Amino acid sequence: MAQIDIQNVQKFFGHLQVLKNLNLTIADGEFVVMLGQSGGGKTTALRAIAGLESVTSGKILINGTEVQDRKAADRDIAFVFQSFSLYPHMTVRENIAFPLRAVRMKATERDKAVNEVAGILQIAEHLNRKPSALSGGDMQRVAIARALVRRPQALLMDEPLGVLDAKLREQMRAEIKRLHIARGSTSVYVTHDQIEAMSLADRIVILHDGVLQQVGAPDEIYLHPTNLFVAKFVGSPVMNINGVRIDGNGVTLSGADASFSFPDDALASVRGTAADLTLGVRPEAVLLQHQQTEGYIEVQTTNIEPLGSHDIVDIGLGEAVLRARTESGFISGEGQRVWARLDPAQAHFFDTATGLNLRGAN
Amino acid sequence: MAAVRTSGERTTNRLAIVLVLIITMIFLAPIYWIASTAFKPRNLATTIPPTVIFTPEISPFVKLFTKRSQLRAAPTPEEYEAAPWWERLVFDGGEKVVRSGRGEVQLSGYPSRFMNSLIVAITSTVLAVGMGTFTAYGFSRFKVKGEQDLLFFILSTRMLPPVVVAIPMFLMYRAVGLNDTHLGLIILYTAFNLSFAVWLMKGFIDEIPKEYEEAALVDGYTRMQAFFKIVIPEAATGIAATAVFCFITAWNEYAFALIMTNRRAQTAPPFIPSQVGSGLPDWTVIASGTLLFLLPVAIFTFLLRNHLLRGMSFGAIRK
Numbered sequence: 044m045a046q047i048d049i050q051n052v053q054k055f056f057g058h059l060q061v062l063k064n065l066n067l068t069i070a071d072g073e074f075v076v077m078l079g080q081s082g083g084g085k086t087t088a089l090r091a092i093a094g095l096e097s098v099t100s101g102k103i104l105i106n107g108t109e110v111q112d113r114k115a116a117d118r119d120i121a122f123v124f125q126s127f128s129l130y131p132h133m134t135v136r137e138n139i140a141f142p143l144r145a146v147r148m149k150a151t152e153r154d155k156a157v158n159e160v161a162g163i164l165q166i167a168e169h170l171n172r173k174p175s176a177l178s179g180g181d182m183q184r185v186a187i188a189r190a191l192v193r194r195p196q197a198l199l200m201d202e203p204l205g206v207l208d209a210k211l212r213e214q215m216r217a218e219i220k221r222l223h224i225a226r227g228s229t230s231v232y233v234t235h236d237q238i239e240a241m242s243l244a245d246r247i248v249i250l251h252d253g254v255l256q257q258v259g260a261p262d263e264i265y266l267h268p269t270n271l272f273v274a275k276f277v278g279s280p281v282m283n284i285n286g287v288r289i290d291g292n293g294v295t296l297s298g299a300d301a302s303f304s305f306p307d308d309a310l311a312s313v314r315g316t317a318a319d320l321t322l323g324v325r326p327e328a329v330l331l332q333h334q335q336t337e338g339y340i341e342v343q344t345t346n347i348e349p350l351g352s353h354d355i356v357d358i359g360l361g362e363a364v365l366r367a368r369t370e371s372g373f374i375s376g377e378g379q380r381v382w383a384r385l386d387p388a389q390a391h392f393f394d395t396a397t398g399l400n401l402r403g404a405n
Numbered sequence: 406m407a408a409v410r411t412s413g414e415r416t417t418n419r420l421a422i423v424l425v426l427i428i429t430m431i432f433l434a435p436i437y438w439i440a441s442t443a444f445k446p447r448n449l450a451t452t453i454p455p456t457v458i459f460t461p462e463i464s465p466f467v468k469l470f471t472k473r474s475q476l477r478a479a480p481t482p483e484e485y486e487a488a489p490w491w492e493r494l495v496f497d498g499g500e501k502v503v504r505s506g507r508g509e510v511q512l513s514g515y516p517s518r519f520m521n522s523l524i525v526a527i528t529s530t531v532l533a534v535g536m537g538t539f540t541a542y543g544f545s546r547f548k549v550k551g552e553q554d555l556l557f558f559i560l561s562t563r564m565l566p567p568v569v570v571a572i573p574m575f576l577m578y579r580a581v582g583l584n585d586t587h588l589g590l591i592i593l594y595t596a597f598n599l600s601f602a603v604w605l606m607k608g609f610i611d612e613i614p615k616e617y618e619e620a621a622l623v624d625g626y627t628r629m630q631a632f633f634k635i636v637i638p639e640a641a642t643g644i645a646a647t648a649v650f651c652f653i654t655a656w657n658e659y660a661f662a663l664i665m666t667n668r669r670a671q672t673a674p675p676f677i678p679s680q681v682g683s684g685l686p687d688w689t690v691i692a693s694g695t696l697l698f699l700l701p702v703a704i705f706t707f708l709l710r711n712h713l714l715r716g717m718s719f720g721a722i723r724k
Contacts, residue, residue: 095619115622122623128616132638145625189624 045106045196045229046071047092052101052111054087054253061087063253065101069197074223074230076244078237080276084253085233086201092231093122093199105196116145121190125202127182129174135161135185136170142193160192163222180211187222197229204239216242237277241265249273266389271398274323274391280355283329283365286395287322289313294322294385298362301340309387312402319395326355328389329367331374332382339382344374358383436699442692450688465689469697472513477501515694518676523701524587525672526655529594533651534644536595537602538610542636544603545610546618556607559600567597568660575664585666593661598651605650609643610636645712653702673698 047069054062061084069075077085090096092103094115103111110118121142129138136157143153161167164184174182183203190198203219204212220243223230234240240247241261249256249264249272257269268274274282286297289310293302313320332339345364346357349371356367356374358381367383374381392401442450444461480502485493496502544552574593575584583589613636621631637644663675677694680686706713 093623095622114627115619116625116627118623120623122620124616124620126614126616128614128620130617130620130635130639132641141621142624145630189620193625 046104047197047229047231048102048104048107049088049092050102050104052088052091052103053099054084054091054096055099061253062091062098065250065253065255067248067255067258069229069231072227072229074232074243074245075248076232076234076240076246077248077250078234078240078276079250079256080235083250085248085250087253088250089199089201089231089233092197093120094118095122119193119196121193121195121198123186123190123198123200123203125205127174127186127206129182129185129189131174134171134173135166135177138174138185139170139189139192142189146193156192157188160188163191163225164188164218179207180215183207183215184218187219191222191226191228195228197231200230200232202234203232204236205234212239219243237279241277249276251276267400267402268323268391269400271321271323271393271400274393274400278325280326280366280368282323282325282391285322285363285365287320287392289320294390296322296360296363296365300361303340303383303385304338305385305387305390309390313392316394316401318397320401321393321395323391323393324365324385325389326366326368328386329358329365330384330386331356331358331367331369332384334382336382336384339384342381342383344377344379344381346377347374439692439695439699442688443696444693445689447687447689450692465687465693466697468687468690469515469693470513471510473510476509477503514671514676515673518671518673519697521587521666521670522656522672522674522698525590525594525670526652526701528587529591529598529655530648530651532591532595533598533602534606534648537599537606537647538637538640538644540599540603541606541610542632544607546615556604559603562596562600571660571664574661578665583665585668585670587670589665590662590670590672593665594655594658597658598654601654602647602651605647606640606643609640609647612643613639642712645709649706649709649713652705656702 047067049065049067049069052062052065053060063084065084065088067075077088079085087096091098091111094110094113094117098111101111102109105118105120129135130141133141139157139160140153143156148156157170158167161170164187166181166184166188169177169181169185174185177185186203190200200219204215207215216239219232223243232239232243244261246258247261247264248258251272257264257273259267264273264277268277268282271284275284288295288297290302292304292307292310294305294310295302330339335341340360342358342360342365344356345359348355351371354369354371354373356369358365358367360383365383393399394401441457443465444463445456445459446462446464449456449459478501480488480496484502485496488496543549544556549555578584578589583592617635617639618628618631621635622628626634657674658672659674662672666672666675673694677691677698680691680694
């Protein structure tokens with residue numbers, strides 16, 4: 044197992060820069076998820092660590108050794124592809140044993156290692172079948188077994204659950220987590236699915252347009268997004284993002300006909316800035332009441348999405364729209380008059396031009 | 406699968422089978438003609454209407470593999486004396502007389518021509534498919550400068566009818582001593598098939614996801630090892646198909662073989678019609694020679710049938 048350091052890595056494809064000065068340290072035994080939209084550079088970063096992609100400049104270190112100029116075969120890294128990439132002409136056993144043949148391990152030891160990892164991943168009964176005879180989940184297990192059998196320095200996974208159906212994805216997600224806890228392997232996992240990222244990661248790395256946006260534990264990313272991109276990208280339903288004007292203690296959403304009142308300390312970080320401001324509040328931070336209450340302003344419900352465990356309620360105040368999360372059945376229909384307030388502790392003010400969270404990482 | 410079929414579907418199915426049978430019979434008619442002629446006594450080979458029922462015999466094959474000539478010798482003094490004066494002039498020129506009633510039987514030219522065909526076709530196929538696979542892999546997996554132009558150039562070698570260059574080729578071959586050699590024909594057929602092999606193999610290799618090799622690369626293999634352990638087995642279908650096409654082309658080639666070879670390295674295609682000769686051709690011998698000539702391609706294709714029929718990649722990549 045190993046620590047991986049990425050230092051000032053740049054990657055160009057022709058004139059297109061896909062990684063912009065990437066710096067990241069992945070600790071020994073850590074499970075890091077790279078999260079971002081497609082084309083954000085996360086897969087390129089992963090392939091660069093594996094040696095499947097060269098870097099234009101910068102260093103990649105595995106356990107303190109520079110590897111950026113080494114071949115993939117010499118990095119002692121395992122890779123799980125989205126397509127699984129099981130060799131169709133080999134049986135499952137041969138597939139799993141393939142990395143061991145590269146190092147010319149003795150046949151008896153090889154069989155032992157294959158049987159052991161097959162046992163862990165519960166694919167022992169499939170060892171003599173061809174990959175094409177397996178279900179998607181079992182193919183995925185074989186791909187992971189092939190990656191783990193060699194006990195590599197690190198396990199890299201590129202959207203390994205991307206082609207599975209939703210139910211299987213959830214099940215395999217739990218298995219990957221269980222496996223990581225059991226083996227403690229340094230893992231880097233690429234996905235565009237924030238739920239996967241949240242549930243698996245020790246730390247999430249958010250990449251957008253080749254630039255690292257934020258690195259942090261899942262709750263940190265969720266509660267304290269450093270910029271508008273992260274705020275909008277993480278969380279479902281998405282955070283309410285509205286332009287705002289601040290007068291004294293009143294926070295007025297653009298297009299709204301009334302203003303929310305915030306305590307002084309909540310506005311301390313944005314006082315005196317000349318910048319245009321954008322307010323981000325997650326739906327659960329939009330609080331609703333049926334009766335007129337101190338500090339609440341009157342709004343109108345416009346749409347309700349009942350989701351079973353909770354409802355998402357759209358409320359209108361003038362032209363502005365906010366989405367609120369309520370317990371299910373709290374609001375019975377559209378066009379109701381209710382009272383709303385924003386939780387100041389969960390409100391984020393962003394500089395509209397730069398996208399940065401003005402509260403910083405508090 | 407136990408699918409339920411309606412009577413309508415069953416009728417359609419039967420009609421389809423009948424249609425396939427008719428088409429197959431049309432395609433196989435010439436083969437039948439050759440095969441039946443190859444076993445006919447000579448006097449039944451050209452009857453009108455054709456003889457369908459006859460007792461097969463293998464004398465055409467015996468005649469194919471042997472050649473018989475009449476024994477000749479210098480005239481004895483008695484014969485010389487007995488000859489008229491103008492015949493003596495001929496004897497003086499070295500002409501021999503036929504010893505009537507005595508002949509000699511030798512091995513005909515067919516076995517060696519057949520061997521030549523095998524040597525040339527197999528070697529050129531191996532070379533063309535081998536080089537073609539490597540080249541196609543390079544074009545498929547690496548950024549090659551001027552790739553499109555190069556590929557077009559390779560294809561363009563097939564745009565000219567080959568016979569157009571036959572005479573210049575013959576002159577060049579004669580100048581370097583390659584005419585009537587196995588090597589000469591092998592080079593010729595390899596060059597001719599290579600462009601075809603590159604294009605065909607590129608199509609097949611493009612179909613193999615490059616993740617397979619990448620998986621092998623991170624699993625600790627070099628690119629060359631990945632090529633032999635992953636790409637070649639995955640491309641087996643394509644290699645088999647390409648090999649069949651190259652083999653058929655080289656095996657059947659007539660024009661260059663006729664021009665470039667005459668004896669030592671002559672292949673079967675120009676040899677068989679040369680047996681028609683002047684006078685009344687023995688069609689049974691030609692048919693037997695042709696029938697044997699058909700066999701290697703049929704056997705080769707039959708051996709590779711599983712590879713030819715098998716699907717390209719069978720579902721281990723999920724897209």
